[in-house]
Amino acid sequence: MNKASDVKYHSTPLALMSNNEPVATESSSTVDSSTSIPVEAAQVEVLEELTYDEQRDRHRLELGVEQAFYQAGKALSELRERRLYCSTHKTFEAYCQDRFGFTRRHSDYLIAGAVVVENLQEMRTIYSQILPTKLEQIKPLASLKPDEQRQVWDKAVETANGKVPSGRIVKGIVEQLKEKPLVLNKYYCQVGDVFTLVRLEGKEKKYNGCWAIAVEPRDLTVIVDVHDVTLTVKPDNLDKIGSPDVKRQLPHTLKRIRRLREVGSLDRGAYNVLEDLGKHTYLTPVEESLLSWLEKYYRFR
Structure with a gap:
């Protein structure tokens, strides 16, 4: 214009x-x-x-x-x-x-x-x-x-x-x-941006410290994907992660974790591993091996 x-x-x-x-x-x-x-x-x-x-x-x-x-x-x-x-x-x-x-x-x-x-x-x-x-x-x-x-x-x-x-x-x-300060989140973040969740309360408190991926920025809230659920949060709950590598890798990690969670009879050990991966923005060699082993075990590879 x-x-x-x-x-x-x-x-x-x-x-x-x-x-x-x-x-x-x-x-x-x-x-x-x-x-x-x-x-x-x-x-x-x-x-x-x-x-x-x-x-x-x-x-x-x-x-x-x-x-x-x-x-x-x-x-x-x-x-x-x-x-x-x-x-x-x-x-x-x-x-x-x-x-x-x-x-x-x-x-x-x-x-x-x-x-x-x-x-x-x-x-x-x-x-x-x-x-x-x-x-x-x-x-x-x-x-x-x-x-x-x-x-x-x-x-x-x-x-x-x-x-x-x-x-x-x-x-x-x-x-x-x-x-109350108005933060229009279409200016604050874009689809695919990655964050660490903070200051969540109530039943969502357990997700504090987990990574999250922006799915839909709305006017006053943002819909985000975490490892096992989709949440609607406020800007105060998002601590932005600026690493391009993390932004590129996390969607792939999320897809792998969500696919395993869809297994109806997921073992307790597998469940605990996936819960832990939801709190780390990158996979160590051991974590990558564990995730690959679970995919093979549940016939995803």
């Missing part, structure tokens, strides 16, 4: 952004932002065919309307940084109030909103093409770190079923983040 500087947002007069309100609210629009999606994706009845040039212009103009707050924020930022207000006003705050009817708070939100949009444009996810269309969708994100902004926005779009989320949805996810 193009960087923010490469995207051309078309002009909307800054004065039109105020509407005599310090900050825009969701009720100020007759269109629910949760249903605001690119016209190409909407299922609508075609009443009159547009030419290619007309379709292009429509998309350009719609983008200008949807991202008006972005352009306003970029313009205000440049006015402030270059001090282009100083010929008529002593302060930027007084200039914004007299020229556009903006309070200092509203101006700050617009400038911060433009920064957030540029940050979101750097996402590399299935939702990276879906960007905010209203200032109220941006406000909850302004105080977050860039990575948190991307994670929260991605989760908000997912919650809105792939559409532009409302400010209420974004705010709700930010509130969850404040209550």
Whole structure:
């Protein structure tokens, strides 16, 4: 996706952004932002065919309307940084109030909103093409770190079923983040990553110290395979193993152990050997010999 500087947002007069309100609210629009999606994706009845040039212009103009707050924020930022207000006003705050009817708070939100949009444009996810269309969708994100902004926005779009989320949805996810740090595990790990399990409690406590292989990273949890079962754990339960050799070898070891465990009448000695192998990330020569002997004994070789 193009960087923010490469995207051309078309002009909307800054004065039109105020509407005599310090900050825009969701009720100020007759269109629910949760249903605001690119016209190409909407299922609508075609009443009159547009030419290619007309379709292009429509998309350009719609983008200008949807991202008006972005352009306003970029313009205000440049006015402030270059001090282009100083010929008529002593302060930027007084200039914004007299020229556009903006309070200092509203101006700050617009400038911060433009920064957030540029940050979101750097996402590399299935939702990276879906960007905010209203200032109220941006406000909850302004105080977050860039990575948190991307994670929260991605989760908000997912919650809105792939559409532009409302400010209420974004705010709700930010509130969850404040209550408990949000770690979206699709950013934390990938399928096939290997870990040591730690801090498990209850009936899963016995797996502390065992190796695990990521099967399915979800938003707040990760499904992992251990030597005899599949578990759903939290990021706090995973201590990542960075060795490429371990990452390459463990899936093969898991396959061999799982195949032996499927034997209906597994001997107690064999069971104990397999339990022990579930706690070691690599096989010693003796362990490799024991595993090979068990495979031969149970006719897998």
